[in-house]
Amino acid sequence: MVGCDGAVAASTASEPPRDRGYSIAPAPERSTVPSQKIVGAGGVMLSVYEAGTPGARPIVFIHGFSQTFMHWDAQLSGLSDSFHRIAYDLRGHGASDKPLDADRYTNSSLWADDLAAVIQTYNLQRPVLVGWSYGGYVIADYVRKFGDAGLGGLVFVGVATKNGTSDA
Numbered sequence: 300m301v302g303c304d305g306a307v308a309a310s311t312a313s314e315p316p317r318d319r320g321y322s323i324a325p326a327p328e329r330s331t332v333p334s335q336k337i338v339g340a341g342g343v344m345l346s347v348y349e350a351g352t353p354g355a356r357p358i359v360f361i362h363g364f365s366q367t368f369m370h371w372d373a374q375l376s377g378l379s380d381s382f383h384r385i386a387y388d389l390r391g392h393g394a395s396d397k398p399l400d401a402d403r404y405t406n407s408s409l410w411a412d413d414l415a416a417v418i419q420t421y422n423l424q425r426p427v428l429v430g431w432s433y434g435g436y437v438i439a440d441y442v443r444k445f446g447d448a449g450l451g452g453l454v455f456v457g458v459a460t461k462n463g464t465s466d467a
Contacts, residue, residue: 332368332375332386337420339390340412341403346394347387347417350375356451357423360386361414363432367393370431385426387417389437410437411444418449425451432457 332348339345348368358378360371368375368386375384388395390413391404403409414437418426428450430438435458447453 332372334394337416339395339416340409341398343390343396343398343403343409343413345387345390345396345413345416347385347420348375349383349385349421351378351380351382351384353383353421355381355383357383357385357421357426359414359417359423359426359428360384361428361430361434361437362386362389362392363430363434365392366432369393371429374429383421383423385417385421385423387413389413389433407436407440408444411440414438414441415445425449427452427454429454430456430458435459436462 332350334346334348336344337347346368358374360368360374362368362370367388371386375386378384390409391397398404414428417423428438428441430436430453435455438453438455438458442450442453
């Protein structure tokens with residue numbers, strides 16, 4: 300048997316592996332951020348997570364493809380309560396609905412409308428939108444559809460905003 304450190308060790312089924320000092324990291328604790336369901340575009344139920352002080356400066360955190368709101372847990376739990384912090388599971392992700400129809404994912408207007416539903420449901424005034432990875436596409440979809448006049452700022456973290464074009 301060859302270990303990940305390149306060392307070669309003889310092993311048989313009856314012989315336990317030698318301890319090399321490796322350990323398994325504990326599983327992350329579940330988030331304690333409260334959540335609720337809201338209605339997104341086309342009736343899709345979105346799971347939304349809220350922390351901080353309602354009415355304070357709003358920040359909306361949008362995760363990437365194959366992720367969940369948990370990727371923003373440190374920001375939801377760790378930032379000052381002088382911010383109203385919101386994250387949500389995108390359609391098809393986490394605890395949000397997972398429509399079976401592919402058209403419910405390929406229409407950029409639906410992603411924009413989902414984000415608009417979060418902003419409107421929580422009555423967010425000039426929110427700062429923070430998108431990680433695919434979250435940047437969602438922000439771009441929103442800005443293309445609704446403009447940026449009602450936003451306080453945009454933060455793109457490791458994102459692309461165009462795909463399949465010469466501009467990408």
